[in-house]
Amino acid sequence: MHGQTWPSVATTQASVLASDWRIFTIAGLAVAVLVWGLILFAMARWGRARRTDALPPQFRRNNALEITWTAIPLVIVCALFVYTYHAEADVEALATHPDVRVHVNAYRWGWTFAYTGGPTIDGTAADPPQMLLPLGRTTRIELTTSDVTHAFWVPDFLFKRDAIPGIVNRFDLAPDKVGTFLGRCTQFCGLQHAHMTFTVRVVPPDAFDRWVHGGAS
Amino acid sequence: MSAAAAVVEPPRNDLLSWITTTDHKRIGILYMLTTLGYFAVAGALALVIRTQLARPENSVVGPHEFAQLFTLHGTAMIFLFIAPFAIGLANFLIPLQIGAPDMAFPRLNAMGYWMFLFGGLIVFAGAGTSEGAAAAGWTSYAPLSEIKVSSGIGQDLWIVGVFLVSVATILTAINFVTTAFIYRAPGMTMWRLPIFTWEMIATSLLIFMAFPALAADLLLLFVDRHLGGHAFDPAYGGNAVLWQHLFWFFGHPEVYVMILPYFGVISEIIPVFSRKPIFGYTGLVLAAFAIAGLSMGVWAHHMFTTGAVNNPFFSFMSFLIAVPTGVKFFNWIATMWRGQLTFPTPMLFCMGFLMNFLLGGVTGVMVASPPVDFQAHDSYFVVAHFHYTLGGGSLFAIFAALFFWWPKIFGVKLGETLGKWCFWLLFIGFNVTFLPMHFLGIEGMARRVSTYPALGNLPILNLIATLGSYVMLAGAVVFAVDVIASTLKREPVGDDPWGANSLEWATSSPPPEHNFERLPPIRSERPVFDLRHPELDPEAGR
Numbered sequence: 002m003h004g005q006t007w008p009s010v011a012t013t014q015a016s017v018l019a020s021d022w023r024i025f026t027i028a029g030l031a032v033a034v035l036v037w038g039l040i041l042f043a044m045a046r047w048g049r050a051r052r053t054d055a056l057p058p059q060f061r062r063n064n065a066l067e068i069t070w071t072a073i074p075l076v077i078v079c080a081l082f083v084y085t086y087h088a089e090a091d092v093e094a095l096a097t098h099p100d101v102r103v104h105v106n107a108y109r110w111g112w113t114f115a116y117t118g119g120p121t122i123d124g125t126a127a128d129p130p131q132m133l134l135p136l137g138r139t140t141r142i143e144l145t146t147s148d149v150t151h152a153f154w155v156p157d158f159l160f161k162r163d164a165i166p167g168i169v170n171r172f173d174l175a176p177d178k179v180g181t182f183l184g185r186c187t188q189f190c191g192l193q194h195a196h197m198t199f200t201v202r203v204v205p206p207d208a209f210d211r212w213v214h215g216g217a218s
Numbered sequence: 219m220s221a222a223a224a225v226v227e228p229p230r231n232d233l234l235s236w237i238t239t240t241d242h243k244r245i246g247i248l249y250m251l252t253t254l255g256y257f258a259v260a261g262a263l264a265l266v267i268r269t270q271l272a273r274p275e276n277s278v279v280g281p282h283e284f285a286q287l288f289t290l291h292g293t294a295m296i297f298l299f300i301a302p303f304a305i306g307l308a309n310f311l312i313p314l315q316i317g318a319p320d321m322a323f324p325r326l327n328a329m330g331y332w333m334f335l336f337g338g339l340i341v342f343a344g345a346g347t348s349e350g351a352a353a354a355g356w357t358s359y360a361p362l363s364e365i366k367v368s369s370g371i372g373q374d375l376w377i378v379g380v381f382l383v384s385v386a387t388i389l390t391a392i393n394f395v396t397t398a399f400i401y402r403a404p405g406m407t408m409w410r411l412p413i414f415t416w417e418m419i420a421t422s423l424l425i426f427m428a429f430p431a432l433a434a435d436l437l438l439l440f441v442d443r444h445l446g447g448h449a450f451d452p453a454y455g456g457n458a459v460l461w462q463h464l465f466w467f468f469g470h471p472e473v474y475v476m477i478l479p480y481f482g483v484i485s486e487i488i489p490v491f492s493r494k495p496i497f498g499y500t501g502l503v504l505a506a507f508a509i510a511g512l513s514m515g516v517w518a519h520h521m522f523t524t525g526a527v528n529n530p531f532f533s534f535m536s537f538l539i540a541v542p543t544g545v546k547f548f549n550w551i552a553t554m555w556r557g558q559l560t561f562p563t564p565m566l567f568c569m570g571f572l573m574n575f576l577l578g579g580v581t582g583v584m585v586a587s588p589p590v591d592f593q594a595h596d597s598y599f600v601v602a603h604f605h606y607t608l609g610g611g612s613l614f615a616i617f618a619a620l621f622f623w624w625p626k627i628f629g630v631k632l633g634e635t636l637g638k639w640c641f642w643l644l645f646i647g648f649n650v651t652f653l654p655m656h657f658l659g660i661e662g663m664a665r666r667v668s669t670y671p672a673l674g675n676l677p678i679l680n681l682i683a684t685l686g687s688y689v690m691l692a693g694a695v696v697f698a699v700d701v702i703a704s705t706l707k708r709e710p711v712g713d714d715p716w717g718a719n720s721l722e723w724a725t726s727s728p729p730p731e732h733n734f735e736r737l738p739p740i741r742s743e744r745p746v747f748d749l750r751h752p753e754l755d756p757e758a759g760r
Contacts, residue, residue, distance in 0.1 A: 021589035029580035040572050043554040057558045061495045070548040078537035085587040086530050092589055149362040156662030159593040163524045167452025170525040187596040187664040189355050192281045195667035
């Protein structure tokens with residue numbers, strides 16, 4: 002959270018994710034403030050009523066009211082679902098011809114980043130590896146694990162995906178901000194889980210090309 | 219109404235009589251006291267966790283100890299405290315609320331308790347083995363929990379202990395449903411059952427469907443570990459996602475097993491201290507069953523980031539649960555509306571429940587959206603979310619229940635002054651602990667990490683959370699002092715110290731062994747209220 006918008010983002014996919022965050026945060030807080038308000042109002046308004054022998058009115062049930070407070074939330078969650086459905090489809094859409102392909106393999110406790118037609122980088126918890134990504138291009142990540150379940154998370158990308166034995170998970174990243182971002186494993190995987198980190202460095206495309214073909218950073 | 223004490227021979231009160239008891243009230247008390255013991259241990263473990271995380275790169279405990287701490291903390295809070303406390307309370311209350319002399323199967327009931335007690339002890343016994351207790355988290359994901367990776371016997375003890383607890387839970391649920399269906403007193407129709415009993419029926423039905431899946435999952439893991447099975451190993455045709463499916467097929471209904479009983483507690487207490495009937499009795503009952511039904515179809519919202527499930531389906535089903543949950547909230551508020559509200563400690567804890575659980579519900583809708591969950595999953599945002607539901611929600615309802623029913627159970631009232639101190643320390647401590655965790659998660663702190671780097675706001679937010687947890691400890695200590703002080707004072711209370719509604723308040727405090735000397739007429743869900751107000755029509759407004 003260092004950017005101008007909230008939450009701050011570093012990929013085009015993350016812009017979609019960030020709007021989803023904003024919509025749900027605003028909708029959630031609006032509902033929460035309304036209901037908190039009703040509770041506190043009731044406490045303040047009728048908490049001072051003197052407790053006498055006379056009972057307060059013993060009313061109950063009101064079909065119209067009960068149908069209303071069932072129907073309105075139903076409409077709200079349906080609208081939220083339609084929005085969330087499209088947002089997820091946008092984020093998970095895979096490019097037909099990604100510019101770069103990286104096979105990411107997670108293991109206890111480190112990461113291997115194998116670039117198709119390029120170098121392979123490996124690093125462990127003691128010496129975390131760095132993934133280089135080109136600015137403004139689409140990179141396809143193919144995610145696997147060689148032992149237990151791990152997860153690949155870059156908080157600035159607002160995105161994570163699990164690395165599960167027997168499964169290859171694919172997703173695209175299109176960075177739109179130059180910089181170095183911290184990534185880490187988020188599925189508990191044993192002793193060094195806390196230190197199973199990596200960094201992602203986003204560089205201009207020409208610098209990336211020189212690195213992929215020449216091996217120099 | 220009070221028992222004619224001179225006529226009835228007092229029950230034996232020695233140790234053997236408690237060990238061999240089949241009295242639902244004694245089993246309920248044993249359950250509740252045992253769960254409070256497990257709660258004290260699980261809470262102490264949480265304090266060690268928060269102490270380790272107070273500062274970045276801290277070394278109060280090492281990573282292996284840390285993994286055992288959060289595994290035992292989660293296991294104890296979920297399997298040994300929040301769910302079984304409700305079972306203890308229901309054991310005590312259901313026969314009293316429906317006017318029955320005991321549960322349908324008293325000996326099965328006792329067996330369930332002892333299986334539960336020893337199941338918990340077996341889980342903790344792992345801490346005494348050479349490789350330590352289970353350390354794969356309360357979710358124990360395979361293949362991490364397979365013998366290749368987690369070779370210690372602690373993991374086996376965890377499997378056996380949790381298995382015993384799950385079987386005990388199923389047995390007790392059968393007992394609850396049978397009792398509530400066929401042991402009701404004359405006049406106690408289904409639509410006059412107290413809401414708490416209704417919620418326990420819904421809970422028991424969930425237990426029938428969910429806990430066998432857990433038991434199967436545990437058995438498969440045991441077969442994998444010791445009998446050469448490969449259920450979760452794709453190299454031999456197994457499937458690593460299968461563990462998650464079976465676990466969450468149990469695990470999400472379990473969330474409602476841990477909250478529906480407490481919705482019942484809140485629904486019992488708010489009308490008493492509003493001096494009004496519950497607003498929408500039918501709506502509340504239907505909402506409980508709607509939540510129970512929907513909760514069977516949402517398990518894979520714990521698996522949005524696996525890439526192996528149909529996210530939109532599970533997302534939509536999860537959103538829908540917000541609707542009946544909203545119905546409950548609006549009914550509670552409508553019950554308070556134009557009432558005569560008073561705020562003794564049980565009611566204060568109900569208000570705390572409403573305030574906290576609301577935020578947990580809102581963040582629950584947020585993480586039910588897969589794009590939000592892609593960031594929140596397995597981060598401290600989710601840790602904050604479920605602690606607001608189970609800690610801010612269920613735990614506060616447990617304290618509400620303790621303060622409300624303590625006089626009925628033990629015949630003495632807990633002190634109000636210390637009770638209010640207990641509430642405010644827990645309420646403030648809870649929010650100081652868990653509110654910052656939302657921001658920790660968004661900023662990138664993963665859950666189950668034994669340490670974290672000194673980056674951004676991580677150190678300050680973690681320090682605040684740790685300070686809050688010590689305030690909660692102070693609240694728990696005040697509760698213990700209140701219990702001791704009120705027990706020493708032994709000021710007897712009458713049958714009905716609160717001016718309450720349901721049938722358990724029509725007998726003495728504590729009730730005699732056979733529960734009732736005689737039953738009042740039951741003409742609504744508030745028989746004791748009707749008795750106090752014979753001038754009112756019990757059916758009015760229904």
